[in-house]
Amino acid sequence: MYKQIWMLLLSAILMVSSMQQVHAAPDLEANTPVISAIKTSMQARHAQLQTHYSAGAVGLTQDGFIAVKDASAVPLSQRGGLAGLVKDENADRARLYKEIATANGHPEWQGEIQSTFAGRWIDKAQAGWFYQSAGAWVKK
Amino acid sequence: MKHWIFGLGLFAVIALPACVTINIYFPAAAAEKAADKIIDEVWQLKDEQSGAQPQPADTPANPAE
Incomplete structure (x- = not known):
């Protein structure tokens, strides 16, 4: 009788621990229609932003957004649109982080998703682009 | 009978926190x-x-360009 109980208990423990292993490597859903739309919008904007990154006019912030670093690096004709471009990009990024969190049923993950992105944007940035580190601009 | 209840209780104690942590x-x-x-x-x-x-070089199965 005791043996049976312990066998049952042991199998239960094994089952639970195997369940944990399966759940330990989950995938993050990032393919909803809303996310696709945000990506398309950001992709289109990137053509314009790319020249600003290279010129050092715009840089990557530590918190997963972008900011104007040096507006004088932009030709006068484009300078007027610069702030709006940065603002739109940041709005898309904020929506992206929020959408990934909610699409996975964990709105509370938004901050962690944002900081994950922050590190990855900087890691993948091209040489010569600027990013913020401890409040200062650093050239990659 | 009591042992079964004990076993079930222990299982719940182990399983529940595991689910919550997941x-x-x-x-x-x-x-x-x-x-x-x-x-x-x-x-x-x-x-x-x-x-x-x-790879910057030409990849064979690339429809673009």
Whole structure:
């Protein structure tokens, strides 16, 4: 009788621990229609932003957004649109982080998703682009 | 009979916290993977279909260009 109980208990423990292993490597859903739309919008904007990154006019912030670093690096004709471009990009990024969190049923993950992105944007940035580190601009 | 109840109780005690921890755990590795994929697409860093190492040389199965 005791043996049976312990066998049952042991199998239960094994089952639970195997369940944990399966759940330990989950995938993050990032393919909803809303996310696709945000990506398309950001992709289109990137053509314009790319020249600003290279010129050092715009840089990557530590918190997963972008900011104007040096507006004088932009030709006068484009300078007027610069702030709006940065603002739109940041709005898309904020929506992206929020959408990934909610699409996975964990709105509370938004901050962690944002900081994950922050590190990855900087890691993948091209040489010569600027990013913020401890409040200062650093050239990659 | 009592032993079965004891066993069931113990199972619940072990299983319940395990389930709770699973649900609040942030999948950092999966998040990085998802972020990389999105950044690659937005910045057009590599061909989506190849998925392999970014090679500047001509890849055989590349419909673009």
